[in-house]
Amino acid sequence: MSNEPVASPFLQALGDAPQQTEMLFGMPVVIMARGRIPQALLDLKVAGFGVLHDLTANEKKEGLEVVYQLLRLSDGARGTLKAQLPHEQLVMPSVVAIHPGAEWHEREVFDMFGISFSDHPDLRRILLPEDWEGHPLRKDYPVGGFKDTTPLWAFEEAASLQKLPERTLLEEDILKGQE
Amino acid sequence: MSDRETFSGTTVLIERESEDRFWLNMGPQHPSTHGVFRILLETEGEVVTRVVPVIGYLHRGVEKLSENREWMGAIPLTDRMDYLSAIYSNMALVQPVETLMGIEVPERAQWLRVLSMEINRLASHLLFYGTMGLDLGALTPFFYAFRQREKVQYLLELLSGQRITHNYIRYGGVRGDLTPAIEKEIRAFVEGFVPALTEMEALLSENEIFRGRMKGLGVTKPDFLESYAVTGPILRAAGVDWDLRRDSSYAAYDKMDFNVPVHQDGDCYARWWVRFQEMVESTRIIQQCLDGMPAGKFKKPLPFFLKVPRGEIYQSVDTPRGDLGVYVVSDGSRFPYRIHYRAPSFCNLSAIPSLIEGEMLADVVAILGSFDPVFGEVDR
Numbered sequence: 057m058s059n060e061p062v063a064s065p066f067l068q069a070l071g072d073a074p075q076q077t078e079m080l081f082g083m084p085v086v087i088m089a090r091g092r093i094p095q096a097l098l099d100l101k102v103a104g105f106g107v108l109h110d111l112t113a114n115e116k117k118e119g120l121e122v123v124y125q126l127l128r129l130s131d132g133a134r135g136t137l138k139a140q141l142p143h144e145q146l147v148m149p150s151v152v153a154i155h156p157g158a159e160w161h162e163r164e165v166f167d168m169f170g171i172s173f174s175d176h177p178d179l180r181r182i183l184l185p186e187d188w189e190g191h192p193l194r195k196d197y198p199v200g201g202f203k204d205t206t207p208l209w210a211f212e213e214a215a216s217l218q219k220l221p222e223r224t225l226l227e228e229d230i231l232k233g234q235e
Numbered sequence: 236m237s238d239r240e241t242f243s244g245t246t247v248l249i250e251r252e253s254e255d256r257f258w259l260n261m262g263p264q265h266p267s268t269h270g271v272f273r274i275l276l277e278t279e280g281e282v283v284t285r286v287v288p289v290i291g292y293l294h295r296g297v298e299k300l301s302e303n304r305e306w307m308g309a310i311p312l313t314d315r316m317d318y319l320s321a322i323y324s325n326m327a328l329v330q331p332v333e334t335l336m337g338i339e340v341p342e343r344a345q346w347l348r349v350l351s352m353e354i355n356r357l358a359s360h361l362l363f364y365g366t367m368g369l370d371l372g373a374l375t376p377f378f379y380a381f382r383q384r385e386k387v388q389y390l391l392e393l394l395s396g397q398r399i400t401h402n403y404i405r406y407g408g409v410r411g412d413l414t415p416a417i418e419k420e421i422r423a424f425v426e427g428f429v430p431a432l433t434e435m436e437a438l439l440s441e442n443e444i445f446r447g448r449m450k451g452l453g454v455t456k457p458d459f460l461e462s463y464a465v466t467g468p469i470l471r472a473a474g475v476d477w478d479l480r481r482d483s484s485y486a487a488y489d490k491m492d493f494n495v496p497v498h499q500d501g502d503c504y505a506r507w508w509v510r511f512q513e514m515v516e517s518t519r520i521i522q523q524c525l526d527g528m529p530a531g532k533f534k535k536p537l538p539f540f541l542k543v544p545r546g547e548i549y550q551s552v553d554t555p556r557g558d559l560g561v562y563v564v565s566d567g568s569r570f571p572y573r574i575h576y577r578a579p580s581f582c583n584l585s586a587i588p589s590l591i592e593g594e595m596l597a598d599v600v601a602i603l604g605s606f607d608p609v610f611g612e613v614d615r
Contacts, residue, residue, distance in 0.1 A: 083548075083549070125577070157465075157586070182290065182291060
């Protein structure tokens with residue numbers, strides 16, 4: 057569990073382009089500009105990281121971040137890619153052309169966070185109905201939904217929940233304070 | 236740009252118009268979809284030419300709810316995702332949180348986790364065994380499987396107190412200890428289960444109709460599965476030797492001696508075979524757990540209101556359906572900041588449309604059944 061960037065196959069595959077790198081619990085985490093994500097995934101795929109294990113998003117104070125988890129089946133090597141998007145420009149290049157399995161994941165992120173993916177073949181909501189309003193996993197979305205879009209009983213039953221917890225959005229430098 | 240058409244609330248891109256084409260709606264309430272799954276099938280005669288899956292009928296917002304509960308309150312929600320192998324979902328959440336907190340789990344607890352997970356794997360694969368036969372029209376295997384599954388459920392009830400939503404694995408250990416009485420019950424079950432497995436295997440593997448239907452159907456190549464991030468028995472049935480139990484050896488799996496069944500064909504029969512052999516291996520692991528169970532505490536005492544240090548982590552465990560990954564972000568408060576579940580069924584199911592296209596309508600059910608999706612987990 058060292059925090060020193062050691063020579064991991066994941067980092068080697070990415071080359072030495074300028075980027076922010078951390079080691080978290082033995083797993084390399086790389087933060088890069090959103091435009092460079094598709095090329096990075098392509099490089100990683102050539103190096104054997106052929107499984108896009110997970111794709112999700114997370115809301116931080118200065119914007120949203122999209123998180124890619126990659127896996128190499130031959131030896132189990134792993135790594136995380138991250139791209140940060142400011143609140144006013146929630147667009148991400150789609151990686152469906154590189155990893156077809158990203159299609160549903162990107163639809164889910166669009167559904168839950170409202171991040172749109174350019175060049176996605178069929179960007180629709182996936183888990184919620186097509187006419188749903190809002191993006192539930194954003195921190196400003198109440199647990200019981202908005203009063204004018206959900207049945208009244210659902211809102212009232214969740215009313216006590218609506219109040220907790222009081223929390224602030226995470227700062228960008230969460231990675232820094234971590235063991 | 237292509238035209239869009241709406242079928243009861245679902246918009247579909249229409250690529251080509253033709254008089255021979257017919258849209259067929261399957262589900263969401265269909266006995267062979269193993270839950271509430273809806274697929275729109277564009278057919279040309281008997282052949283399926285396009286597939287539009289519609290999911291989300293079981294969406295309960297598990298991730299959103301988890302963010303608004305104590306860390307402890309997030310565990311029961313995981314039971315309700317993959318309700319056929321709930322203990323695995325508990326483990327998937329508990330493991331990264333323990334890593335974040337740096338908790339040393341007692342040795343006996345780790346062994347109890349392996350024991351309960353493998354018993355749970357039997358319950359999950361036995362249901363698959365029964366429903367796979369049902370999907371092809373064979374009713375008898377279902378009764379053979381459920382006679383055993385009832386006993387498995389009873390063992391899990393003894394261990395955890397619940398039949399379905401076990402909520403057994405907790406932060407720092409497990410809920411309850413393995414008493415000599417429960418151990419006796421498990422030993423008695425395993426003794427009767429081994430000959431029952433031989434009988435059950437012969438019932439389907441030597442069945443000419445079953446083999447004829449399953450062999451060569453829905454063939455998957457490793458490259459295809461990798462690109463869709465399909466894991467678990469489906470990947471192993473296509474010749475990829477990947478099992479997190481052995482390759483990342485969480486809990487006490489590094490102390491167990493077991494084989495990972497791998498089949499080279501990648502068809503429906505291979506997927507059935509791999510799951511069946513996993514039951515045989517699970518029985519072996521259960522026996523090893525009972526024989527080598529170390530003495531000690533089954534839980535490390537922890538406060539109910541946990542405070543998890545700031546940080547984020549992604550870890551995964553091998554469930555009967557594939558790799559269940561959990562992405563945990565903590566801001567140091569009493570509540571999780573974000574928990575994301577990478578549900579194996581969700582990823583496995585995303586490969587279904589390209590696999591079904593070009594197959595016969597009657598085989599759709601067989602291919603879907605051989606993927607063994609659980610919709611509580613797909614929709615979360």
